[in-house]
Amino acid sequence: MNILRGLVGGALGYVVGAGLMMAIRSSAGGRAWEVESVTAGAWLFALSGWLLGVGVWRYWARGWFGRDVAPYTATGGRRYLDFDTDHKVIGIQYLVTFLGMFFMAGLFAMLMRWELMGNGEDIVGPDQYNSIMSLHGTMMVFVAVAATVGAFGNYVVPIMIGADDMAFPKLNAMSYWLVPPVLIALTASFLAGGYDTGWTGYAPLSVQSDVGGLFFNLAFFTLGLSSIVGAINIVVTVVTMRAEGMTWTRMPIFVWSIFVTAILSFIFTQFIGLAMLMVVLDRTAGTIFFDPAAGGSPLLYQHVFWFYSHPAVYIMILPAFGITLELVSTFTRKPLFGYKWAVGALLGIMSLSAVVWAHHMFTSGMAEALRKPFLASTELISIPTGLIFLCALGTLWLGKIRFEVPMLFALGVLFNFLIGGITGVFLADVPVDIQLQDTYFVVAHFHYVILGGGIFGLFGATYYWFPKMTGRSMSDRLGKVHFWWMMIGFNATFLPMFILGMQGMNRRVADYSPDLESANFAVSMGGFFLGTSFVIFLFNFIWSWARGPAAPADPWGSLTLEWQIPSPPPHENFTSPPLVLSDPYGYGDPDSVHADLARDGAKTVVEK
Amino acid sequence: MSGDESKKANTRWVVMTGLLWVVATVLGELAVAAIEWHPFGASREARITDDAFDLLMVLSVPVISFVLVMGGVALVRGRGGVIDEDGPPVRSHRLFIGGWVVLTSALAVLVIITPGFSGLDELRAEPVPDLVIDVHAERWNWVYTYPESGRETQGELVLPVDQRIMFRISSTDVIHSFWIPAFRIKQDAVPGQITTTMVTPEALGEFDNADELRVQCAELCGVGHARMWTGVRVVTEAEFEEWLAGAGG
Ligand SMILES: [Cu+2]
Ligand SMILES: [Cu+2]
Numbered sequence: 062m063n064i065l066r067g068l069v070g071g072a073l074g075y076v077v078g079a080g081l082m083m084a085i086r087s088s089a090g091g092r093a094w095e096v097e098s099v100t101a102g103a104w105l106f107a108l109s110g111w112l113l114g115v116g117v118w119r120y121w122a123r124g125w126f127g128r129d130v131a132p133y134t135a136t137g138g139r140r141y142l143d144f145d146t147d148h149k150v151i152g153i154q155y156l157v158t159f160l161g162m163f164f165m166a167g168l169f170a171m172l173m174r175w176e177l178m179g180n181g182e183d184i185v186g187p188d189q190y191n192s193i194m195s196l197h198g199t200m201m202v203f204v205a206v207a208a209t210v211g212a213f214g215n216y217v218v219p220i221m222i223g224a225d226d227m228a229f230p231k232l233n234a235m236s237y238w239l240v241p242p243v244l245i246a247l248t249a250s251f252l253a254g255g256y257d258t259g260w261t262g263y264a265p266l267s268v269q270s271d272v273g274g275l276f277f278n279l280a281f282f283t284l285g286l287s288s289i290v291g292a293i294n295i296v297v298t299v300v301t302m303r304a305e306g307m308t309w310t311r312m313p314i315f316v317w318s319i320f321v322t323a324i325l326s327f328i329f330t331q332f333i334g335l336a337m338l339m340v341v342l343d344r345t346a347g348t349i350f351f352d353p354a355a356g357g358s359p360l361l362y363q364h365v366f367w368f369y370s371h372p373a374v375y376i377m378i379l380p381a382f383g384i385t386l387e388l389v390s391t392f393t394r395k396p397l398f399g400y401k402w403a404v405g406a407l408l409g410i411m412s413l414s415a416v417v418w419a420h421h422m423f424t425s426g427m428a429e430a431l432r433k434p435f436l437a438s439t440e441l442i443s444i445p446t447g448l449i450f451l452c453a454l455g456t457l458w459l460g461k462i463r464f465e466v467p468m469l470f471a472l473g474v475l476f477n478f479l480i481g482g483i484t485g486v487f488l489a490d491v492p493v494d495i496q497l498q499d500t501y502f503v504v505a506h507f508h509y510v511i512l513g514g515g516i517f518g519l520f521g522a523t524y525y526w527f528p529k530m531t532g533r534s535m536s537d538r539l540g541k542v543h544f545w546w547m548m549i550g551f552n553a554t555f556l557p558m559f560i561l562g563m564q565g566m567n568r569r570v571a572d573y574s575p576d577l578e579s580a581n582f583a584v585s586m587g588g589f590f591l592g593t594s595f596v597i598f599l600f601n602f603i604w605s606w607a608r609g610p611a612a613p614a615d616p617w618g619s620l621t622l623e624w625q626i627p628s629p630p631p632h633e634n635f636t637s638p639p640l641v642l643s644d645p646y647g648y649g650d651p652d653s654v655h656a657d658l659a660r661d662g663a664k665t666v667v668e669k
Numbered sequence: 670m671s672g673d674e675s676k677k678a679n680t681r682w683v684v685m686t687g688l689l690w691v692v693a694t695v696l697g698e699l700a701v702a703a704i705e706w707h708p709f710g711a712s713r714e715a716r717i718t719d720d721a722f723d724l725l726m727v728l729s730v731p732v733i734s735f736v737l738v739m740g741g742v743a744l745v746r747g748r749g750g751v752i753d754e755d756g757p758p759v760r761s762h763r764l765f766i767g768g769w770v771v772l773t774s775a776l777a778v779l780v781i782i783t784p785g786f787s788g789l790d791e792l793r794a795e796p797v798p799d800l801v802i803d804v805h806a807e808r809w810n811w812v813y814t815y816p817e818s819g820r821e822t823q824g825e826l827v828l829p830v831d832q833r834i835m836f837r838i839s840s841t842d843v844i845h846s847f848w849i850p851a852f853r854i855k856q857d858a859v860p861g862q863i864t865t866t867m868v869t870p871e872a873l874g875e876f877d878n879a880d881e882l883r884v885q886c887a888e889l890c891g892v893g894h895a896r897m898w899t900g901v902r903v904v905t906e907a908e909f910e911e912w913l914a915g916a917g918g
Contacts, residue, residue: 188892259889265860266843266890353861359844360859393747395756399766424846424855424887426864429793433786440781447773450736455765457743459679459757461750472744479736483729486781492714492721492788496853499846499887564708565850565880567887570895574880618752649758 063143064241067115071242074110078103097275098345104279108242115238116144121231144238146230147632151237152216153530156523158240159208163516164599166200167592169193174588180578182571190571192255192273199260199277200247203284205377205515207291210326211237213522214295214319214380216530220623220630221313223304223639223656228297232290239287243280250276259569261370262336264351264362268343275344278337285334288326295323304622306641306656313621313645314390314403318383321407325372325379325414333369336362363425367418375414377511378478379407381518382449385471388521389453391619392468393460396646403452409445413438423494432491439489446482450475465617466540470521473548477513481506484559499569502562505555513551520547520598527605528612532628535609539601543594550591557584620645620655686742693734701726709881711851711872711903714792718853721788728780798835798867802826804884806838806845806858809893811884818913826884826901829909830870838864846888849901851881857888876900 082102083093113122119131135143140150141157172193176184185193219227227233250256256274258267262281267274299320303312312320339362342348349355351362390397397403419427419435453475462468484506488494497503520543527535561580566573573581615624622639623630640657647653706726707719747756803814814821828834838847840858847866848855851874856866876882877900886897904912 186892187895191889191892191894257889257891263844263889269843353859357861359861392750393756394750394752394754396758396760398759399761402766424857426857426859426862432789436785436789437782440777440785443777443781444770444773447769451766451769454736454739454743455759455762457740457747459759460743460747461754461756462744462747463750463752464748472740475736475740479733483733486729487722487725490721490725490781490785490788492718492785492792492853493725495792495855496718496722496850498855499848563706565885567848567885567895569889572895576880646760647758649755 063114063116063119067111067238067241070114070118071107071111071245074113075103075107077110078106081106097272100272101275101279101341101345104246108239108283111242112235112238115241117231117235117238120144120146144234146226146234148215148219148227148230148233149530149630151233152212152214154237155208155211155215155240156213156530158237158244159204159211160523160602162200162244163204163208164595166197166204167595169197169200171589171592173197174585176571177573177581178585179582180573180575185571187571188257189255191257191259191569192251194569195256195259195277196247196251199280201511202260202373202377203243203280205511206326206373207240207284207288209380209384209515209519209522210295210319210322210376211291212519213315213384213526214291214323217526217623218295218316218319219298219302220626220634221316221621222299222302222307223622223635223641224298224302225633225635227294228302229294233294236287236291236294239283239290243284243287246276246280246283250274250280261366262340263366264340264343264359265353267340267362268351275341278341278344282334282337282341285330285337288330289334292323292326292330295319296327299323304639304641304656306639308641310401310404311641311644313387314397314400315380315383315387315621317404317407318379318386321411322376322379325411326376329369329372329376329415331369332365333373336365336369339365360422360425360427363422364418364427367421371418371421372414374507374510375410377515378518379410380522381474381478381515382407384518384522384525385474386449386452386456387621388467388471388525389456389460390646390648391617392463392465392471393456394463394618394648395456395460396644396648396650397452398455398458399448399452400644400646402448406445406448406452409448410442413442413445417442420489420494423491424498436489436491440486443482443486450479466535466537466544467521467525467617469541469544469548470517470524473517473544474514474521477509477517477551480556481509481513484509497562499567500562501558501566501568504568505558505562508555508558513555517547517551523602525617526623527602528616529623529628529630531606531609532612533605533609534612534616535605536601539597543597543601546594546597547591550587550594553587554584554591555587557587620647622656622658625656625658682742682746686739689742690731690735690738693738694731697730697734698727701730709851709874709879710853711870711874711879711882712853713869713871714867715851715853716871717788717791721784724784725781728776732776795833795869796867797833799832800829800834802828802834802836804836804838804847804858806840806847806886806890806897808842808891809886809897811847811886811897811899815913820913820915824899825876826899827909827912828870828901828903829906830873830903832906833867833869835865835867838866843890844888845886845890845897848885848887849881850883850885851879851901855887870903873903873905875902 079099082099087093123130250273253273256270256277339350343350349357351357351359417439420439566577612628614628640660642654645655805812812823813826838858840860845858852868854866854868856864874882882901884899
């Protein structure tokens with residue numbers, strides 16, 4: 062119902078905005094209708110209309126005008142389709158939406174590997190290939206940026222710090238409901254024939270691309286809006302909503318990782334919005350930011366773009382680090398080794414990530430003098446990143462290890478990121494990068510980081526918190542089959558890509574020279590194998606949610622707060638505000654108590 | 670086990686891990702040395718770049734093997750844990766953390782950044798060209814002009830061996846990237862800007878014998894991007910002069 066209202070609101074907004082744009086255009090002496098400039102201007106109105114219709118008006122904005130807000134009546138499954146302000150509902154909305162987007166983008170990847178299986182252009186032409194490749198990259202970047210933070214940052218973080226919800230629940234709902242317009246813009250882009258710029262959308266190519274490119278700009282802009290709103294919420298929640306006794310040094314490391322991620326997202330996302338906006342203005346309003354003939358600069362785009370998009374890499378990977386350390390501690394039944402070093406590592410990565418963006422531009426034609434500083438700053442990131450491995454290895458050592466499914470994924474993150482990180486050191490070395498930039502070596506590297514690190518972390522988190530979110534257990538056996546299938550498929554796909562890149566295969570091509578055919582065939586086979594592994598996950602996920610056996614409150618024996626309350630948690634999370642007494646890593650210490658959850662009533666103290 | 674015995678057992682595991690690490694590193698280095706990582710290289714720049722790559726490869730082996738060996742030993746040793754049996758409450762270890770921080774910092778600063786800088790300096794040395802060639806990128810082909818003789822070609826880039834060559838690269842439409850895999854040089858062609866890169870070819874050859882001897886566009890530039898390439902032919906100086914004069918076709 063509210064979705065229908067949102068669609069009507071969006072359509073009305075578009076009409077109003079389009080009318081306004083057309084009035085402006087004709088008063089300036091131009092032709093009233095021109096699809097790009099009218100749509101670009103009308104998008105903001107459509108977005109507002111959508112938000113108002115989907116729930117902002119009825120549940121929120123009416124109050125601004127002294128009216129009574131509508132009572133919220135949705136219950137059960139319908140809450141997931143409504144403007145619900147419960148952080149747990151929003152977390153599940155994010156998880157399902159972005160898993161869906163992940164599988165869609167994965168299908169595009171299958172199509173790409175099908176085309177690249179043999180030499181020559183067999184399945185799709187170069188034009189379609191570019192569109193598919195661009196959509197695959199864009200959607201996967203969206204998933205990597207938003208899935209873990211949106212799903213588990215929302216669902217788990219408030220409970221972990223002992224809060225009953227986020228600081229701004231309505232804003233939280235709004236940040237989720239900004240995602241459907243992103244999907245609409247991507248679909249519109251696809252229907253309009255796509256765009257051929259890749260997810261990086263470099264100007265001036267992007268300024269000249271077809272109307273599909275405009276929808277890409279609008280989609281990224283809108284996702285950025287959603288990210289910023291969500292990030293503000295998480296930062297404020299962690300700063301102000303921690304339970305009594307939940308000091309900074311007692312926070313679970315996952316909370317730290319999401320907190321640091323949110324700060325990055327809050328600071329840097331505006332720059333991607335800016336990059337997109339500047340391209341839209343160049344396309345529609347006659348500005349000349351990137352037009353060299355009129356005094357603009359194509360390199361300006363790359364600087365603004367990477368000023369966001371490098372930190373974005375850490376927005377994708379830091380939550381996975383947090384999950385990994387959390388899981389390693391839980392499944393070794395040992396305190397997190399070097400907790401303060403792990404926090405320091407997260408903060409160090411956060412700070413350094415602001416000053417490394419031009420390592421994507423070593424061959425771009427930027428000033429020669431910039432190469433050395435960016436080489437140095439980038440290589441320095443290996444120090445805090447190494448600390449994450451220090452903490453993981455130190456925790457594993459002497460651990461009593463349980464190879465549960467989430468733990469397997471955590472170990473997968475460590476293995477894959479080891480390769481992703483070390484090849485990053487290669488790419489930061491300017492002479493090596495000059496040869497490898499824009500080849501499959503880069504493609505392999507960032508898939509090791511983002512898929513092998515970030516998305517493996519997302520799946521680990523999903524297996525780990527599924528019982529808490531649904532009150533049901535996933536099949537352990539299917540989970541293990543999925544892990545090994547995915548792990549083998551992943552490495553079989555992306556390890557040979559390093560070799561392909563070194564042998565001279567450049568990225569973003571539908572065709573390549575004949576001598577690369579056998580390696581490409583092998584990569585495609587690995588890719589199909591990897592792709593099928595998700596069928597098992599999907600089956601397990603859906604079946605367990607509907608029919609899985611009931612899960613206990615704390616199936617993993619973890620000490621953090623979310624496991625001390627029922628699965629799924631009640632609406633207000635805790636019956637009385639928890640009193641936190643120590644950090645949640647008291648394994649091996651019989652006297653350690655993380656929190657008192659019932660200080661008003663009967664004394665049922667949560668022990669390890 | 671008494672405290673003493675468990676301490677002893679622990680020392681044994683540490684020693685074993687260390688030994689395994691040494692063995693894994695030696696084996697890894699041997700494997701790295703045995704494999705030919707690089708495609709056909711034919712320039713001064715290719716030597717510098719390949720050396721830099723090889724150095725990083727040699728350095729990565731002990732790092733990778735350390736993480737895998739220590740992690741692997743911990744997993745094997747600690748396998749079969751159960752939910753109600755805790756590990757020891759170890760939260761820190763001064764020597765391990767201190768050593769790690771010092772070593773990784775030294776590795777980053779001394780052994781990675783410093784050679785990166787010197788490799789870059791080496792690439793930039795010898796900045797005076799014997800020959801300048803203008804490279805113009807346009808969707809979707811390459812145009813080469815030899816300003817001294819005014820000769821303009823498409824379809825093949827002809828270069829003299831052992832000469833210092835500077836490419837002045839330009840574009841009119843979108844960004845392209847001038848890449849010759851055999852030379853390990855790559856430089857974007859940016860509209861509104863002249864970018865430069867230098868190379869000294871050191872081996873004769875042509876595309877028909879070596880796929881890597883080609884100019885390949887490396888920056889996505891639209892539908893013809895994959896096909897935006899031409900062959901490269903490296904000839905002797907005499908042949909080059911002859912070709913430049915128009916006789917060599
Ligand atoms: Cu980067
Ligand atoms: Cu190109």
